[in-house]
Amino acid sequence: MEKYIKGRVWRFSENVDTDQIIPAIYLVTGDRQELAKHAFENVRPDFARDVKEGDIIVAGPNFGSGSSREHAPRALLGAGIKCVVAPSFARIFYRNSINIGLPLVECDVDAADGDVLAIDFEDGKIVNTNTSAGYTFPSLPDFLVDLLDVGLIENTKRKLMRTG
Amino acid sequence: MGMTIAEKILAAHAGKERVSPKEIVDAKIDYVMVNDVTGLPAFEVFEEFGTKPILEKSVLIQDHYVPNKDVASAEQAKSMREFAKRFGIPNHFDVGRGGVCHQIMIEEGFSAPGRLIVGADSHTCSYGALGALSTGIGSSEAASAMATGELWFRVPETQKFVVDGELGKHVMGKDIILHIIGDIGVSGSLYRSMEFYGSAIESLHLSDRITISNMAIEAGAKCGIIPPDDAVFDYLKNRVIGEYSPVYADEDAEYEDTFEYAASEIVPVVATPHLPENVTPASEIDVQIDQAYLGSCTNGRIEDLRAAAAVFKGASKSVHPDVRMIVVPASKSVFEQAMREGLIGIFMDADAYVSGPTCGACLGGYMGVLAEGERCISSTNRNFIGRMGHPNSEVYLANPAVVAASAITGRITDPEDLLEG
Numbered sequence: 001m002e003k004y005i006k007g008r009v010w011r012f013s014e015n016v017d018t019d020q021i022i023p024a025i026y027l028v029t030g031d032r033q034e035l036a037k038h039a040f041e042n043v044r045p046d047f048a049r050d051v052k053e054g055d056i057i058v059a060g061p062n063f064g065s066g067s068s069r070e071h072a073p074r075a076l077l078g079a080g081i082k083c084v085v086a087p088s089f090a091r092i093f094y095r096n097s098i099n100i101g102l103p104l105v106e107c108d109v110d111a112a113d114g115d116v117l118a119i120d121f122e123d124g125k126i127v128n129t130n131t132s133a134g135y136t137f138p139s140l141p142d143f144l145v146d147l148l149d150v151g152l153i154e155n156t157k158r159k160l161m162r163t164g
Numbered sequence: 165m166g167m168t169i170a171e172k173i174l175a176a177h178a179g180k181e182r183v184s185p186k187e188i189v190d191a192k193i194d195y196v197m198v199n200d201v202t203g204l205p206a207f208e209v210f211e212e213f214g215t216k217p218i219l220e221k222s223v224l225i226q227d228h229y230v231p232n233k234d235v236a237s238a239e240q241a242k243s244m245r246e247f248a249k250r251f252g253i254p255n256h257f258d259v260g261r262g263g264v265c266h267q268i269m270i271e272e273g274f275s276a277p278g279r280l281i282v283g284a285d286s287h288t289c290s291y292g293a294l295g296a297l298s299t300g301i302g303s304s305e306a307a308s309a310m311a312t313g314e315l316w317f318r319v320p321e322t323q324k325f326v327v328d329g330e331l332g333k334h335v336m337g338k339d340i341i342l343h344i345i346g347d348i349g350v351s352g353s354l355y356r357s358m359e360f361y362g363s364a365i366e367s368l369h370l371s372d373r374i375t376i377s378n379m380a381i382e383a384g385a386k387c388g389i390i391p392p393d394d395a396v397f398d399y400l401k402n403r404v405i406g407e408y409s410p411v412y413a414d415e416d417a418e419y420e421d422t423f424e425y426a427a428s429e430i431v432p433v434v435a436t437p438h439l440p441e442n443v444t445p446a447s448e449i450d451v452q453i454d455q456a457y458l459g460s461c462t463n464g465r466i467e468d469l470r471a472a473a474a475v476f477k478g479a480s481k482s483v484h485p486d487v488r489m490i491v492v493p494a495s496k497s498v499f500e501q502a503m504r505e506g507l508i509g510i511f512m513d514a515d516a517y518v519s520g521p522t523c524g525a526c527l528g529g530y531m532g533v534l535a536e537g538e539r540c541i542s543s544t545n546r547n548f549i550g551r552m553g554h555p556n557s558e559v560y561l562a563n564p565a566v567v568a569a570s571a572i573t574g575r576i577t578d579p580e581d582l583l584e585g
Contacts, residue, residue, distance in 0.1 A: 015350055015439060019548045024527040028229070028236035030205030030303070042555035062351040062384060066546060067527070068286040070205055070302035091355050091386055092286055096302035143188050143316070153212050156308040160215055163312070 001103060001149050003122045005082050006129075007056040009115045010047065014060030018093060021064070021072040030071065032078030039075040053080035056119070058111045061086060064093025073097040083119055085109050085126065098144055099152035107137040166414020168322035169389045170357035173297040173411055177280045178317075185321040185420075194279040195221055196301075196309040199265045199523075200237070201228040202284035203244045205303035210247075210310060217251050217310040223274060224248050224256040225265035228523045233530040263495025263521035266290040266461040269298075270374065271497055276400055276408035277392040282309055287461050287545065289385065292377035293370060294400070295392030295410055297357075300381060320357040320386045321420040322413075327364040329427035334579045336432075336471065337372030338463060338543070338563035340364070341379040343430045346443030348423065354384035356420065359413065361391070364427035370395050371467035378462050379545050382440040432578050434541070435561040438549045446566045447578035455540040456489040456571035457552075458516075458564055460526045463543035464494030466501045468564040473510040475568035475579050482514040484574035489516035489567075490525060490532045516571070528552045534559075541570040 019042075026038045040047040057063075057076070063086040064072060073096045076084065084097070087108040097104050107126060111117060115130040126135040140148070147155055167175065167182060175183045177191035198206050203224060210217065224244050229237035241259075248256035255272075262268045266287055269275050277295030282288065284306040291298035301315065309315045327340055345352070358380050365373065373390050380388025392410045400408070434449065436442040458464070458472050469491070476482075483489045491511045493499040499520065502508050511518050525532030526544040534540055534553030539560065542552065547559035560576060569579040 017546075017548045019527070019546070019551050023550060024201075024529055027201045028234070028240055030208055042550040062354065065350060065384065066286065066381075066548060068202065068284055068288075068300040068302060070202070070284075070304060074205075088351060088354055090351075090384055092300045092302060095305065099302060099304050141188060147316075152304050152308055153209060156213060156311060159312050159314070160213060 001101070004120050006116060006118045007054045007082050008052065009111045009113060009117055010051065010055055010057050011111060011113045012057060012059040015062045015065055016059055017066035018064055018069050018072040019066055022069065022075045027069060027071055030074065032074045035071050035075035036078030039079050048079065051079045054082050055080060056117050057081055057084040058109050058117065059084065059086040061088045063089050065090040068092045070096045070100065073100055073102045077102050098148050101148060101151050103148060105137050107135050109135050165418055166416040168357065168413045168417045168419065169359055169391065169411050170297050170320055170322055170387060173278060173280055174317055174319055183319045185319050187319045189317055189319060190314050191280060191317050192314050193221065193282050193309050195223055195274050195281045196306055197223040197225060197265060197269055197283035197288065198303065198306045199228050199285055200226045200230055200241045200244055202303045202306065204240045206284060206307040207243055207247045209304045209307040213311045215311050217253060218313045219251065219253055221313055222253050222255065222310045223269065224253060225262055225268050226258050227263065227265045227521065228527070229529055230259045230522060233524065261496065263498070264461045264464060264523055266378065267464065267494040267498065270294065271495055273400065273404040276404045277396060277410040278408055282306070282315060286381045287378050289380045289387050290374050290378040290461060292380065292387050292389040293373035294396050295389060297387050297389065299387050318355070320355055322357040322359055323353055324419040324422040325358055325360050326422065327362040327425045327427055329364055331364050331367065331427045332431065334432050334565045335430055336563040336565065337368055337375035339430050339433050341376045342433050342435050342440065342443050342561065343425065344423070345379065345383050345440050348383055350382060350439050350441045351384045353380065356385050358383065358385045358388040360388065365390060366393065369467060370399050371465040375462055379440070382545060432563060432566050434566065434576055435547055437547050437558040437560070440545070440547060440561060446562060446576055447581055449576055451539060451560065451576045452574060453487060453541050453570055453576060454538040455532065455534065456487055456567050457525055457532055457540055457542040457544065458490070458567050459492030459494060460523065460544040461494060462545040463564050464492060464498065466498050468543060469493060469498070469502050469507045472564040472568035473507040475565050475582070476510055476514045476572070479572055479582055481572045483516055483571045487571050487574050489571040491516050491518045493521055495521050525552060541567050541576055543567050
């Protein structure tokens with residue numbers, strides 16, 4: 001995983017549920033690129049059109065609530081999103097994101113659409129380069145850092161190797 | 165210091181004497197379930213492992229988009245059939261043999277006190293009503309759990325919810341859980357385990373308890389557990405697979421918070437768009453509806469159909485001419501029971517449309533999708549933007565009796581007002 005990223009902000013409010021991230025009618029594939037075409041379709045039709053590789057989502061509390069669909073973080077990865085920053089996340093979305101390699105940062109950041117955030121994962125620091133405001137966030141437990149790094153698939157393969 | 169139910173179940177499955185909140189543990193799971201929507205991505209990930217699934221722990225249930233809504237969903241359902249066949253997974257419930265996954269996990273005896281069950285569906289928390297720690301996970305980790313029989317868990321803090329007293333007429337489990345979510349909000353139990361106590365909870369039949377545990381996720385909870393009693397043990401007789409041992413909290417267990425409610429203050433409510441926390445008494449709002457939906461893992465059981473049918477019978481009235489009512493029993497066995505009891509006849513005589521089990525309409529898939537500007541009173545669990553169809557449609561969540569009363573009048577109605585008028 002990259003230790004430092006810089007990206008353009010897409011700002012969302014609180015309680016963004018997974019039905020908003022990827023509407024259920026598109027849950028007929030697991031393909032990231034295919035899902036990305038419909039990300040936020042009902043609530044933010046410009047997202048799928050204008051999102052660029054390396055963009056960052058900044059949201060209010062309880063991001064990713066609702067359904068367990070892993071299709072939600074898959075759609076965001078497919079769209080090129082590098083990190084989601086929010087004061088809190090729904091737990092299944094949180095697990096899914098870490099498991100498939102989408103970094104999440106629990107932090108209440110003031111940022112508007114189009115601002116550029118710099119995130120240093122190692123030092124736990126965020127700077128909004130437009131406002132110069134700085135923020136700190138606690139690092140993940142070692143177990144989750146490792147999981148985010150190697151991914152659940154590799155992690156499972158290692159476990160299977162160990163247990164034979 | 166003692167442990168809560170969630171702590172005890174996680175400790176037992178992690179092979180530890182004790183665990184504490186925030187600790188991350190690897191625990192052995194009793195069952196892992198996927199449905200037709202979350203199954204396909206899980207099967208694709210599973211291919212990476214080059215191993216076989218643990219047959220006795222894997223449960224595959226076709227329910228979201230079956231009978232197939234289109235070619236893509238047909239392919240998805242086919243992938244589950246092929247996965248089941250290839251590995252010889254005995255617990256595969258296909259069209260005509262099962263129903264809504266959580267109802268099947270309960271009816272078929274997979275869910276029991278003290279068990280640790282995961283499912284790639286957020287409403288897996290339903291089995292907390294039987295004293296299990298059950299929780300929703302993603303597809304990749306479902307694949308991992310099928311391969312290894314284990315999964316990582318963060319031990320949750322536990323909140324205690326006590327509801328004491330006698331519940332009023334037409335007040336159901338749905339009203340209790342919506343009342344609580346209305347109080348604590350949709351992230352009020354984020355990452356937490358909810359434990360439910362009190363004489364009002366004890367007085368509920370299992371179906372209403374399942375509704376409560378089912379919607380724990382709508383408060384953000386990991387699980388919603390009710391200490392098991394005779395209602396659970398009786399239900400499990402001649403049904404449960406294998407042995408089980410009930411788990412109860414220690415007297416000195418540590419709770420993060422305790423919330424107390426008087427049952428007498430809980431009335432039939434609706435959750436207005438677009439969050440389950442927007443809770444208002446059904447008698448206090450006047451909203452015209454286009455559709456009334458009765459079904460789902462939340463309220464598609466025989467007790468729910470009885471409550472709705474009783475309203476039609478009591479009022480001797482049919483569905484309002486401007487409303488279409490859709491009734492979807494949660495499983496084949498619920499459907500059969502409803503036929504035996506004459507409930508299907510009551511619904512059809514009242515001009516309701518009755519279909520076989522599917523999750524379809526609850527998540528805006530098919531079999532009851534809403535057009536722009538339409539409103540639905542629904543016995544389901546989510547009223548998010550566009551949940552049942554067009555982004556400018558609206559879902560109002562309510563108990564089955566309120567759904568039936570509203571279907572009759574064409575406006576959101578407390579059954580008490582209907583029967584009086």
